[in-house]
Amino acid sequence: xxxxxxxxxxxxxxxxxxxxxxxxxxxxxxxxxxxxxxxxxxxxxxxxxxxxxxxxxxxxxxxxxxxxxxxxxxxxxxxxxxxxxxxxxxxxxxxxxxxxxxxxxxxxxxxxxxxxxxxxxxxxxxxxxxxxxxxxxxxxxxxxxxxxxxxxxxxxxxxxxxxxxxxxxxxxxxxx
Numbered sequence: 001x002x003x004x005x006x007x008x009x010x011x012x013x014x015x016x017x018x019x020x021x022x023x024x025x026x027x028x029x030x031x032x033x034x035x036x037x038x039x040x041x042x043x044x045x046x047x048x049x050x051x052x053x054x055x056x057x058x059x060x061x062x063x064x065x066x067x068x069x070x071x072x073x074x075x076x077x078x079x080x081x082x083x084x085x086x087x088x089x090x091x092x093x094x095x096x097x098x099x100x101x102x103x104x105x106x107x108x109x110x111x112x113x114x115x116x117x118x119x120x121x122x123x124x125x126x127x128x129x130x131x132x133x134x135x136x137x138x139x140x141x142x143x144x145x146x147x148x149x150x151x152x153x154x155x156x157x158x159x160x161x162x163x164x165x166x167x168x169x170x171x172x173x174x175x176x
Contacts, residue, residue, distance in 0.1 A: 001057065003098055005105045008052040008064065013042075015061045016054065023088035034086045040173040041068055050113060051082070053106055055089070055098050063089040065102040067110055067118060072140055074166030081153075081164065082110055084120040103130050107156055116160030117153060119168060124149035131155070139165030 008016060020035040041047050046069040055063030070083040084106070089098045107130065110118065119135055120127065121142065132152040135141070138161045142151050155161050 001096060001098075003062075003101055004056045005053055005101060006056070007050055008054045008066075012054055012061060013039075016064045019061055019064055019090055020086065020088045022090055023094075024086070026091070034088070037174070038064075038066060038086070040176060041066065044068075044171060044173050046070065046171055046173075048113070050109055051106060053102055053109070055102055057093070057098075062093045063087075063098040063102050065099075065106045067106050067115075070119065070171070071169045072119075072164055072166045073169050078166070078169070079164045081161075082115050082118045083168075084118050084122070100129075107154070111156045116157050117155050117164065119151075119153045121146050121150050122152055124152075127152050127154075141167045143167050143170065 016038065017035045020038060021032075024032055024034050042052070048068060051067040053065050054061045065084070065087040067082040067084050069080055071078045071080055084103070087099050087102055089102075107118065119140060120132070122132075131154040133154070134148055135151045135153040136148050138153050140151070140153055140161075153161060
């Protein structure tokens with residue numbers, strides 16, 4: 001399978017909306033609002049166009065990922081990191097490595113842009129293959145109840161989460 005990954009363009013927005021909707025349609029753990037979340041994200045100051053990527057197969061968009069800016073705060077300071085949310089692949093193309101390719105490419109681009117880490121709330125059996133570990137090990141907590149094994153973080157560069165600890169602060173567009 002010859003997958004091409006490139007930056008998402010405004011002309012892709014409609015196809016990406018439908019892709020995300022389809023990718024999450026049958027997931028029980030989903031609120032089925034991810035496509036609307038991505039629309040809100042694109043209008044926020046947390047959006048980084050270079051970190052919104054699409055996967056194409058024969059010029060058809062079959063996957064999408066977005067990393068955006070988010071803060072981790074404690075009493076003394078706040079630090080900026082990235083959050084991976086969501087990664088989406090059309091159901092008929094899932095379990096073929098497309099999501100993995102998107103994550104690897106997004107990490108590479110984020111590192112090139114100078115980011116040092118990424119956090120996420122995700123599946124404990126999937127994300128560790130990309131270097132994700134329990135965020136509690138870095139002193140990072142979520143502001144809501146989430147099992148420790150699903151609150152994950154990765155250092156894109158060595159010691160990328162040194163001196164970072166606290167609670168993730170979500171912008172309002174996450175929950176609108």
